[in-house]
Amino acid sequence: MQFIDLKKQYQLLREPINARIQKVLDHGQYIMGPEVQELEAVLSGYTGAKHCITVASGTEALLMSLMALGVGAGDEVITTSFTFVATAEVIVLLGAIPVFVDVEPDTCNIDVSQLEEKITPRTKAIMPVSLYGQCGDMDEVNAIASKYRIPVVEDAAQSFGATYKGRLSCNLSTLGCTSFFPSKPLGCYGDGGAVFTNDDGLAQSLREIRVHGQSSRYYHTRVGVGGRMDTLQCAVVLGKFERFHWEIEQRIKIGARYKNMLTKLSGRLETVAVRPDRTSVWAQFTVMVPDRDAVIRKLKDAGIPTAIxxxxxxxxxxxxxxxxxxxxxxxxxxxxxxxxxxxxHPYLDGEMQDSIVHALGQAVA
Structure with a gap:
């Protein structure tokens, strides 16, 4: 059994992906080729954000967003501690200080009730994480941020395709950052990412930052990085995108079926809550148990892969x-x-899901 079945996905999308890759091999524009601009237009249209800037990874998306906002030494950026390390890593790389707000115990997303007390005159940005595929309380975060005139950067590495009050993740705040790491809901075959914004000035800054701070060839107006997403990876995402809407629907259905089936194990495990005004794309389907190591061992013996x-x-x-x-x-x-x-993953069928839940029920018995 696959934890994430990328092979099955490729089998179904072989023709469009291969055709897209072959087109790049034929024209030979491996850096900033036409597929880069095409993907940016497609994703901008999808999210409704005015600008999409593709970048080398989800980590680069976060780093470059903070750079565009002018975050530097001694500044503070408020975020959460229960996330992948890249969220805080980019803050520290710029000489700034990550200030941690705790998360809600049921959604695992930022606890907005603790946010305002963490704001100081040194706060330069707020970076909520849309963990496991579900956005946090973005309206509440934005309201507090607006009160103090602080920009908000959504770390949406796991939530591309999720909705919040009818709007899409990555178009909910000053900047939205996502990842196209292969295991993400929309993944490439290497590293890749994107930043979304409706701010023309920030978009221009980001486009310069990703090419070493150049506003024109060999004319450097700011400090930048080598942050481009290569043309081949953009081609892969374009090839996958035609099935993305269906895959999101499947993720939502599979997640709902998991939650329904696991209600019978209530008291022995918990599942991540999904608020009624939003959807989760279930980048991971995560549960909580008191004796995790023992449960994971039993699942491994039953042939069920897991991750933490x-x-x-x-x-x-x-x-x-x-x-x-x-x-x-x-x-x-x-x-x-x-x-x-x-x-x-979107190709997890009912029989496999039944086997997983049956094994989990025995493991937590």
Whole structure:
């Protein structure tokens, strides 16, 4: 059984993906070729955001967004600790300080009730994470940010395609950043990502930053990075995109079926809550159990692959622990000790799902 079945996806999309790749091989424009601009137009149209800037990875998307906002040494960026390390990594790389707000115990997304108390005169940005494929309380985050005139950067690496009150992730704030890492809901065959914004000035800054700060060839108006998404990876995403709407529908159906089937295990495990005004694209289908290691061992013996997203919050990682007092995010620490993810992808059929849930029921018995 595959945790994420990219092989099955490729079998079904072989012709459009291969045709797209062959077209790039034929024209030979491997950097900033026409597929780059085509993908940006497609994704901008999809999200409704005025600008889409493709970049080398989801991490680069976050880094470049903070650079475009002028985040630097001594600044503070508010985010959450229960996420992949890249969220805080980009803050520290710029000499800024990550300030952690804890997460809600049921959605695992930012607890907005704790946000305002973390704002100081040094706060330069707020970066909520749309974890597991569901957006957080973005209207509430934006309202607080607006009160203090602070930009919001949505870390939407896991939530591309998800809706929040009828609007799409990546078009909910000042900047939205996503990843096209192969395992993401919309993935390429390597690294890739994108930044979305409705701000013309930020879009121009981002386009310059991704080519080493150039406003024209060999004329550098700002400090930048080599942050381009290569043409071949854009071609792969274009090839996959024609099936993306269907895949999102399947993810939502499979996630709902998981949650319905797992209600019988209530009291022995918890599932991530999805608020009624939004959807989750289930980048991971994550559950919480008290004795995770024992449950995972039993599932492995039954042939069920699992993964842990994430086993240690950022504030307790060795590279970041010195930046914060102990116990800064207790809910994050508790979740990190209990969460693990089940197989989840658009091609997970009912029989496989039945086998997973049956094995899980025995493992938590």
């Amino acid at each position: 997203h994430y086993p240690r919050p950022i504030h307790s990682q060795p590279a970041y622990a010195h930046l914060h007092e102990a116990g800064v995010a207790p809910v994050s620490s508790d979740l990190a000790a209990r969460v693990f993810s089940l197989p989840m």
